Amino acid sequence: FFHEGIIAINEVLGDLNTFSSKDEIRRALQKAIESDSSLKNRTLSCWEFSKIMQPGDIVFAKKRYSHVLGYGIVLGDYRHDPARTNYAHIREVEWHAGEGEIDNQDRRTGIPVFAVKTLTDITPYPDFVKKLSVATGYSTGETHLKETIKKPLAETAIQYTIDMAMDGLFMDRTHFEGILDALKEKHNIILQGAPGVGKTFAAKRVAYALIGAKAENQVAMIQFHQSYSYEDFIQGYRPVAAGDNLKFALKDGVFHRFCKRTMQYPDQKFVFIIDEINRGNLSKIFGELMMLIEHDKRGKQYEVPLAYAEDDDDLFHVPENLYLIGMMNTADRSLAMVDYALRRRFRFIELEPGFSTDSFR
Numbered sequence: 001f002f003h004e005g006i007i008a009i010n011e012v013l014g015d016l017n018t019f020s021s022k023d024e025i026r027r028a029l030q031k032a033i034e035s036d037s038s039l040k041n042r043t044l045s046c047w048e049f050s051k052i053m054q055p056g057d058i059v060f061a062k063k064r065y066s067h068v069l070g071y072g073i074v075l076g077d078y079r080h081d082p083a084r085t086n087y088a089h090i091r092e093v094e095w096h097a098g099e100g101e102i103d104n105q106d107r108r109t110g111i112p113v114f115a116v117k118t119l120t121d122i123t124p125y126p127d128f129v130k131k132l133s134v135a136t137g138y139s140t141g142e143t144h145l146k147e148t149i150k151k152p153l154a155e156t157a158i159q160y161t162i163d164m165a166m167d168g169l170f171m172d173r174t175h176f177e178g179i180l181d182a183l184k185e186k187h188n189i190i191l192q193g194a195p196g197v198g199k200t201f202a203a204k205r206v207a208y209a210l211i212g213a214k215a216e217n218q219v220a221m222i223q224f225h226q227s228y229s230y231e232d233f234i235q236g237y238r239p240v241a242a243g244d245n246l247k248f249a250l251k252d253g254v255f256h257r258f259c260k261r262t263m264q265y266p267d268q269k270f271v272f273i274i275d276e277i278n279r280g281n282l283s284k285i286f287g288e289l290m291m292l293i294e295h296d297k298r299g300k301q302y303e304v305p306l307a308y309a310e311d312d313d314d315l316f317h318v319p320e321n322l323y324l325i326g327m328m329n330t331a332d333r334s335l336a337m338v339d340y341a342l343r344r345r346f347r348f349i350e351l352e353p354g355f356s357t358d359s360f361r
Helices: 022-033 040-052 126-136 145-150 162-166 173-186 199-211 254-263 282-286 333-337
Strands: 006-009 058-063 067-074 089-101 188-193 219-223 235-242 245-252 270-275 322-329 347-350
Touching: 006 040, 022 040, 040 089, 067 126, 089 126, 162 173, 162 199, 173 188, 173 199, 173 347, 188 199, 199 219, 199 270, 199 322, 219 254, 245 254, 254 270, 254 322
Parallel strands: 188 322, 188 347, 219 270, 270 322
Antiparallel strands: 006 089, 058 067, 067 089, 235 245
């Protein structure tokens, strides 16, 4: 699971999305294994894994009664993979190794701290969550993990104003405000200029000013290069470890994962920054996104199937609360590779050396 970037449960049932209640799951399990038992824990595991668990939740991997192997951040929705012989019920997870022991018994009851279940919701037990956090190296502060990871930082971070953005920035305030207005209106901008004018430095400040807080988890940044592909950016098959062998599995790219996170918080603004945007093969990297990133083509009404979609119902869209900032070096000869289809979708803004600004003087 660690190498594949997934969490999975092993159960005799097929796609759990076909069930609308715990009672339906229970009856299906009883029929499949020919049992009259209540199958309470197995039913609850199937229900919570497919319906209750959400992207952004934290999961801990346990071993026996007191050993914890690490924690993971849930990235994707539930899916069923019929090609897998075992463990066909899957969610994508960003795993972090953090092996450790915790107190073997509850001091009040003497019962081993880990329930003997496939899946247990520990959200209501903040003291227990704190023990696991210490053992794995995950920092939760004073709140439990589910609240901490699912709440965008903008709700708790120090507010970020234009005055703060201008501190140490060699740019006129009116120019900065113009960049911000262009991003709000067009949703996609490219900061272009000679090397060293501060494109990367300014981009982060524009992002924080748009969000209104220095919210690191609402801003992502990558750099394009000549080997960057659609599979890296959107979705594709990648080699993953399967025991002593390798196999190929469908994995979401960095932009796809960021979009899914953005969709969880429609009332918050998210910014995706692309450095050296003109260095990649843009038509190849963006694919269907060439249409979907347009500011008036955002939202579910413009959903399309991706190139690697497993069926026609597997649709994707770019959320309206996502903003794109590209950076382009005008001294680079690969500038000519930026085609007009992409140029039309971005507002290009020139950044010049700030020698004449008051802040530089």
